[in-house]
Amino acid sequence: MEQSSKRLSVKAGDAIFAEDDAPTTAFLIEVGRVVVSTIQHGEYRQLGELGPGALLGEMAVIDSAPRSATAHALTDCELTPIDRNQFAERLAAADPVVRALLMSQLTRYRSALATLTGAALSETELKPSENSAAFDKIRLESELRSALERDELEVLLQPLLHIPSGIIAGYEALIRWQHPTRGAVSPNEFIRLAEETSLIIPIGDYVLARVCDMLVDLRNRGREPLPFIALNVSARQLDDPTLVDRMLDHLRSRDLPPDRLEVEITESLVFNQKQIGQLLDRCHAAGMEVALDDFGTGYSNLGPVLELSFDRIKLDQAFTRSLHTKRGHALVSTIVAMTKALGCEMIAEGVEEVSQLEALRELGCDYAQGWLVGKPISLQQVLETG
Numbered sequence: 001m002e003q004s005s006k007r008l009s010v011k012a013g014d015a016i017f018a019e020d021d022a023p024t025t026a027f028l029i030e031v032g033r034v035v036v037s038t039i040q041h042g043e044y045r046q047l048g049e050l051g052p053g054a055l056l057g058e059m060a061v062i063d064s065a066p067r068s069a070t071a072h073a074l075t076d077c078e079l080t081p082i083d084r085n086q087f088a089e090r091l092a093a094a095d096p097v098v099r100a101l102l103m104s105q106l107t108r109y110r111s112a113l114a115t116l117t118g119a120a121l122s123e124t125e126l127k128p129s130e131n132s133a134a135f136d137k138i139r140l141e142s143e144l145r146s147a148l149e150r151d152e153l154e155v156l157l158q159p160l161l162h163i164p165s166g167i168i169a170g171y172e173a174l175i176r177w178q179h180p181t182r183g184a185v186s187p188n189e190f191i192r193l194a195e196e197t198s199l200i201i202p203i204g205d206y207v208l209a210r211v212c213d214m215l216v217d218l219r220n221r222g223r224e225p226l227p228f229i230a231l232n233v234s235a236r237q238l239d240d241p242t243l244v245d246r247m248l249d250h251l252r253s254r255d256l257p258p259d260r261l262e263v264e265i266t267e268s269l270v271f272n273q274k275q276i277g278q279l280l281d282r283c284h285a286a287g288m289e290v291a292l293d294d295f296g297t298g299y300s301n302l303g304p305v306l307e308l309s310f311d312r313i314k315l316d317q318a319f320t321r322s323l324h325t326k327r328g329h330a331l332v333s334t335i336v337a338m339t340k341a342l343g344c345e346m347i348a349e350g351v352e353e354v355s356q357l358e359a360l361r362e363l364g365c366d367y368a369q370g371w372l373v374g375k376p377i378s379l380q381q382v383l384e385t386g
């Protein structure tokens with residue numbers, strides 16, 4: 001074998017690696033053909049022939065087991081070596097479910113090969129502990145899928161107090177999953193999981209439909225003026241170009257005014273300003289309002305506030321909690337002034353104490369949300385408490 005620059009030149013008939021060699025490199029075949037073989041019960045057996053564009057010897061590199069076959073150049077070959085670390089780093093960074101799938105296939109292939117050749121099966125299986133986290137995740141995802149089908153997801157409403165008037169002007173819709181054995185699973189856990197797959201799309205649609213039905217119930221109960229309900233929208237939903245149209249369809253079919261549905265977009269999603277700008281334009285043209293959620297926690301970048309015309313800014317809980325300190329108070333005071341100067345309204349999140357509400361009132365904050373105003377409750381409870 002001859003190495004020129006980064007490529008390897010192998011002459012026809014030469015070995016590239018042999019069975020039981022330690023794995024250090026895989027190869028990408030650039031030119032030529034390679035034959036992979038093994039010895040089965042003392043007899044030569046060809047396992048396959050590979051040509052340009054194929055990966056060679058990647059299996060042993062992935063699971064660090066000795067080579068389970070021998071490779072020879074059938075013709076003169078050019079190979080690009082791929083260091084095992086290049087795979088190892090990507091594998092370590094990969095989705096654990098994808099990693100578990102790959103390892104499961106690899107184990108099965110090796111065991112089939114061992115049966116074929118009569119060799120003893122080497123200990124290459126993935127550690128069970130490594131697998132179990134991935135399988136827990138897959139299990140949870142399947143359960144979430146059927147929870148959605150079986151209507152086990154619940155949408156709660158948390159009241160938003162309009163501070164100057166003392167009226168509950170709106171609610172934020174917050175999803176809950178009552179798991180049959182795990183109990184209440186936090187949306188922080190399962191929304192992220194749903195976002196990793198496209199499951200967030202049907203979940204988002206479910207919440208949207210529930211929220212619109214709730215607005216109808218509130219209207220039928222004579223809640224006047226009709227409160228607005230704010231809906232959390234996640235990254236994958238924002239990629240869906242039909243999102244705003246579907247929202248409008250739901251509102252129109254129930255004869256609801258578009259300004260009773262508000263969209264909440266978390267600050268960390270606003271890095272794609274063009275996309276969010278288009279969404280804002282579509283919402284505003286239709287009469288819907290948009291809030292920037294978790295303000296101050298994302299990239300601490302004022303670009304979005306400069307470029308995008310949000311109707312409301314939701315101050316993250318951490319700032320509300322800091323109100324009793326001099327620095328915290330100064331910062332919140334400045335954020336309220338900035339919000340006002342931009343013509344937006346401000347909602348403070350995580351208001352738990354009377355002193356926080358009083359400080360926010362003095363500073364001129366428009367809305368308060370938090371345990372002090374009310375915890376997330378079912379629509380039934382909302383209707384009962386008037």
Ligand code: C2E
Nearest residue numbers: 173174175187188191207232233234350351352369370371
């Ligand atoms: P978020 O949008 O920031 O929602 C506010 C969270 O703060 C809620 O947590 C709420 O229960 C909690 N909270 C409200 N007041 C207080 C308070 O006074 N003190 C404290 N300590 N916490 C308070 P929750 O319901 O667990 O939701 C967590 C996150 O899950 C939400 O954060 C939101 O990002 C996401 N989420 C919830 N429902 C949905 C949904 O329908 N769709 C999407 N995409 N995300 C959702």
Ligand code: CA
Nearest residue numbers: 172232264293
């Ligand atoms: Ca929110």
Ligand code: CA
Nearest residue numbers: 293294314349
């Ligand atoms: Ca928030």
